[in-house]
Amino acid sequence: MREYLPILIAGAIIGVFTALFLVAYAILKRHKEDMTDRERNMSDKEIVTRLLAYARPYWKRFVAVFFVMLLSIVYDLISPLLLAHIQDVIKQEPTFDLRYLFGVVAFYAGVLAVSLICTYVQAMILQKTGQKILSQIRLDVFTHVEKLSHEQLNNIPVGKLVTRVTNDPNAISFMFTNILVTLLKNSMVVVGILVVMLAVNYVLTLMVLCFVPFVVLFTVIFRQFSRRVHRQVSNATTDINTYLSENLSGIKITQIFNQEEQKMQDFVTRSRKLRKAKYNRMYVFGVFRPMVYMLFISSQMCLFYFGAKGYIQDTSFLGQTITSYTLVAFYGYISRFFNPIQTLAEQFDMLQRSFASAEKIFTILDMVPQVVDEEDAMELDEIKGEIEFKDVWFAYKPGEWVLQGVSFHVAPKQTVAFVGSTGSGKTTILSLICRNYDIQKGQILIDGIDIKKIKIASLRKHFGQMLQDVFLFSGDIRSNILLRSEGISDEEVWEACRYVNADSFIGKLENGLDEVVRERGNNFSAGQRQLLSFARTIIHKPAVMILDEATANIDTETEVLIQDSLEKMKNIGTMLVVAHRLSTIQHADNIILLSKGKILEQGTHQELLHLKGRYHHLYTLQYNKQQLQNS
Numbered sequence: 206m207r208e209y210l211p212i213l214i215a216g217a218i219i220g221v222f223t224a225l226f227l228v229a230y231a232i233l234k235r236h237k238e239d240m241t242d243r244e245r246n247m248s249d250k251e252i253v254t255r256l257l258a259y260a261r262p263y264w265k266r267f268v269a270v271f272f273v274m275l276l277s278i279v280y281d282l283i284s285p286l287l288l289a290h291i292q293d294v295i296k297q298e299p300t301f302d303l304r305y306l307f308g309v310v311a312f313y314a315g316v317l318a319v320s321l322i323c324t325y326v327q328a329m330i331l332q333k334t335g336q337k338i339l340s341q342i343r344l345d346v347f348t349h350v351e352k353l354s355h356e357q358l359n360n361i362p363v364g365k366l367v368t369r370v371t372n373d374p375n376a377i378s379f380m381f382t383n384i385l386v387t388l389l390k391n392s393m394v395v396v397g398i399l400v401v402m403l404a405v406n407y408v409l410t411l412m413v414l415c416f417v418p419f420v421v422l423f424t425v426i427f428r429q430f431s432r433r434v435h436r437q438v439s440n441a442t443t444d445i446n447t448y449l450s451e452n453l454s455g456i457k458i459t460q461i462f463n464q465e466e467q468k469m470q471d472f473v474t475r476s477r478k479l480r481k482a483k484y485n486r487m488y489v490f491g492v493f494r495p496m497v498y499m500l501f502i503s504s505q506m507c508l509f510y511f512g513a514k515g516y517i518q519d520t521s522f523l524g525q526t527i528t529s530y531t532l533v534a535f536y537g538y539i540s541r542f543f544n545p546i547q548t549l550a551e552q553f554d555m556l557q558r559s560f561a562s563a564e565k566i567f568t569i570l571d572m573v574p575q576v577v578d579e580e581d582a583m584e585l586d587e588i589k590g591e592i593e594f595k596d597v598w599f600a601y602k603p604g605e606w607v608l609q610g611v612s613f614h615v616a617p618k619q620t621v622a623f624v625g626s627t628g629s630g631k632t633t634i635l636s637l638i639c640r641n642y643d644i645q646k647g648q649i650l651i652d653g654i655d656i657k658k659i660k661i662a663s664l665r666k667h668f669g670q671m672l673q674d675v676f677l678f679s680g681d682i683r684s685n686i687l688l689r690s691e692g693i694s695d696e697e698v699w700e701a702c703r704y705v706n707a708d709s710f711i712g713k714l715e716n717g718l719d720e721v722v723r724e725r726g727n728n729f730s731a732g733q734r735q736l737l738s739f740a741r742t743i744i745h746k747p748a749v750m751i752l753d754e755a756t757a758n759i760d761t762e763t764e765v766l767i768q769d770s771l772e773k774m775k776n777i778g779t780m781l782v783v784a785h786r787l788s789t790i791q792h793a794d795n796i797i798l799l800s801k802g803k804i805l806e807q808g809t810h811q812e813l814l815h816l817k818g819r820y821h822h823l824y825t826l827q828y829n830k831q832q833l834q835n836s
Contacts, residue, residue, distance in 0.1 A: 219419055219503065247564045249428075256563055259338045260381060266334045267386075273323045273330075274390050280320035281541050282397045284313065286534055327386070335382035342374045346566055354575040355641040356601065364447030369569050372442065376562035379555040391545030398542050405538075406531050412507055413539060416500045423500075427493040428557070434486040435561035441479035443565075448475055501543035508535055576643050582660045588652050588667050589617040590748045590779030592638065597647035599630075599637060607633050609802040610647075615795070620780040622790035624820070625799035631783045634799075635751050638781070639668055669747030673754035675734040677726030682711060683718040685726070686741045693744060705739035705770040739770050748778045754785065787824045788831070796820065 260267065347370050350358075402410040452459065452468055459468050509532075592615040599608040608630045615621045623631040636642055637649060640661055649656045656664055677685050686698055698718060702708040710733055714720040726734050742750060752771070768789065774780065784790050791810040798806040798813070798820050806813055806820050813820035 219500070223419060223422060247567065249560060252560050252563045252567070255567060256377070256380065259341055260334075260385075263334045263337065266330055270327050270330050270386055271389070273327045274386065275393075277320045277323040277327070278390065278394055278397060280316050281394050282401060283316065284537065284541075286401070328382075331382045331386060335378050338381050339374045339378050342377065342566065343370055346370050346374070346569060349570050349572070349574075352574045352577075353572060354643075355636065357572060357575060362447040362450070364445075364450035365443050366569075367450060368443045368446045369566055372446075373439075373562035373566050376555075377559045377566070380559040380563075384556050384559065387545075394545055395542060398538050402535065402538050402542075405534055409508060409531070409535050413504050413535075413542060416504050420497060420500055423493060423496050427489065430489045431486070431493075431557040432560065434482065434489050435557045436564075437482040438479070438486055438558075439561045439565055441475070441482045445472075445475050445479055448472065497543070501539070504539055504543065505536070508532070508539060576640055576661065578660050579657055582658055583654075584663045585651075585654075585659055585667065588748045590619075591615065591617050591650075591652050592749070592779065592781075593650040593653075594634070595648040595650065597637070597644050597649060599633060599642065599644045601642075607802050608637075608644075611799075611802070611804060612647075613795075613797055613804065613807065615779060615781070618776075618779055619794040620775050620782065620792070621795045621797065622782040622784060622793040623797050623799060624784060624787060624790070624823070625805075628801075629799040630802045631799055632753055635670075635753055635781060635783060638749075638751070639665055639670070666745075667748045668751060669742035669745060669749070670751045670753070671735070671738045671742055675726065675731075675738045677722050677729070677734055677737065679724050680722055681716075681718065682714075682720050682722060682737065685722055685737060686718075686744055688741065688745075698740075698744065701740045701744040704743055704773060705736055707733075707736035707740045710736070736770070739774070743774065743777070746777075750774060750778060750780045752780065752782045752784075754783055787820075787827055 350366055350370070353361075399410065399414075402413070448471065452472075459465060594611050594613050597608055597611045598606060600606045607628075611630070611634070613621075623634060625631055633642075637644055638651075638656070640656055643657070651659065651664070683695070683698060686701070687693055695718065699708065702711055711717060711720070722728070726737075729737070771780075772792075782790055782793065787810075790796060793810065795807060796810060796813055797804055800819070806816060806818050808816070814824065
C-alpha cells in the first residue's frame, strides 16, 4: 500500500479541487436562475450553427485546410516514436551505425519541415477566409441597422451600434481563423495518439485516461464562468463606447457649463467597471489553466513512477513490459495528448469572447424592423405629388395619441404649411409621409396609392427633406451635396448651388466644392449648412419637398437668401413646410393649424386671418413682438 501513497496523495489533491469547482458551479447556477430576464442566454449550439452559416460559402477552402491539416497531424503522431527510436539506436553501442542515425534524424527533420509548411499554408488560407467572413458579418449588421425604424434606432445608443459593427466582429475573427480548425485538429490528434498509445502499451494508456474525466469536468465548469465574465466585459465595453460617443459629441456643452470634473468622474466609474470585469475574466482564466496543467504534470508523474519502477526492476507492469523505448514514447505522447487540451485552455478565453460577441450581434440581427415592405409593394418610377391623409391616428406609445383623426388633402405642386405649438404633431405628420413610422389607424395616400403598398426605398427617393438641424458628413462639399450619387457633373452641382443661392459662399471658399467639411459640418455656419442641404435636395430632383423649421436658427441676411431659394423651389414640386414664424408662410396655398394632434383651422393666410381664430391670435402676437423688436 505504501508504494501507491504518492498516487493517492495526488488523487486526493485533484479530488479537493474538483469538489471546490462543483460547489462554485452550483452557486453560479443558482445565481443564474435568479437572473431571469437580465441576460439573454443563447446556447453555444445555436451560436455556432449561425456562425457556420457564414462559413458555408467557403466550404472548399475549409476542405483544403482539412487536408493540409492531416499532413501536419502526421508529425504529432510519429515524432515521439522517432525520438524513442533514435534513443534506442544510440543505446546500441556494439552495433551503433552513425549513417543510419543521420538518416533517421534527416527523416525526422523532413517530417518537421512538412508540418511547418502545412501550418503556414493553413494559417494563410484561414486568415484570408476569416477576413471575408468578418466583412460579411459587418455588412449584414450595418445593412440590418439601416432597415430599423426610427423608433428602434432611438432606443439603441449609437455607441452600442458602433460596438456591434466594429469591436464584436473582431472578437469573432478568432473563431474562424483558429478555434474551429484547432478544435478539429486537436480532436483528430487526441484520437490518433490514443490509438498509437494503446498499440504501444495499453496499461499506461488507461492510466493516462484516468485524468480525462477531470479535464472534461473542469472545462464544463470553466465554460459557465467564462461565458458570464465575457458577457460582463462586453456589456462594460458597450457602456463605455456609448458614453464616449455621446459625451465627446456634446463636449462643448460640458465645457460651457464647466462640468468637466463631473463627466470625468462618470467616465472613471465606467472605466473601473470595465477594469473589474476584465479582472474577473483574468481570474477565471488564471484558475482554469493551472488546473489543466496540474493534471498534465500529475499524469507525467504517474508515468515516471510506474514506468520507471517497472523498468528499473526489470519487471512487467500489469502484464505489460516497460522499456526505455516505451517511457520515451509515452513521455512524448502525454505531452501531445495534453497539449491540445492546454491549447484549448489558452484559446477558451477567446472562444467565450467570440460567443459573447456573437450573441450581441445576433441580438441586433434578430430585431425585426417595425417598418417593412409588404409582399405586394410596388415600385414608383415617378409621382405627381398628391398627398392625402384619411382619418390618421398615430401614437409613439400605446394610448398616447399624437395625431387624432387627422385628414387633409394636398394637390400636386401645392405649398402647404403646418403650424401649431410644440407637440401638436407637425413634425410627426412629415415623418409619417416618409414612413419613418407606421400609423395605427387611417390611411395615407400618395397619388391615390396607400404608402404601405409602395416600397419604402421607392417612396423615399421622391422626397427631399430639409431639416432644422442639418447633418453634414465628414468629407468635402461636393460629396455632401451628391451623397455619393453617380453620373452628376460638377456643372450640375454648381447649377443646383446657384439655384438655392449656395454659390454665394461656396465661390468665396479657397477650394470651392473641394472645401473640407469637418465632423457634422462644424466649420460652417447654420445658414451655410442649410443652403447646402437645399442644394443637396434640389440636385436629387424630388417630387415632394419637406422643410421642418428650415429657417429657425439663421441670421436675417441668410434668411433673405433662403426665402428667395424657397420661392424658386416652389416651382419644382409639392412643398410641405413646418414653421413657427408665421411671416415665412404667408404665401402658402394652404395653412393647417394643429393643436394636440387635431386640425383646428386650415386655409390661406388671408382666410385664416379673416376667421379671427387661433391663427389670427398667433399671428397678432408674433407681429406685435416683431414691431417691438424693430422699435
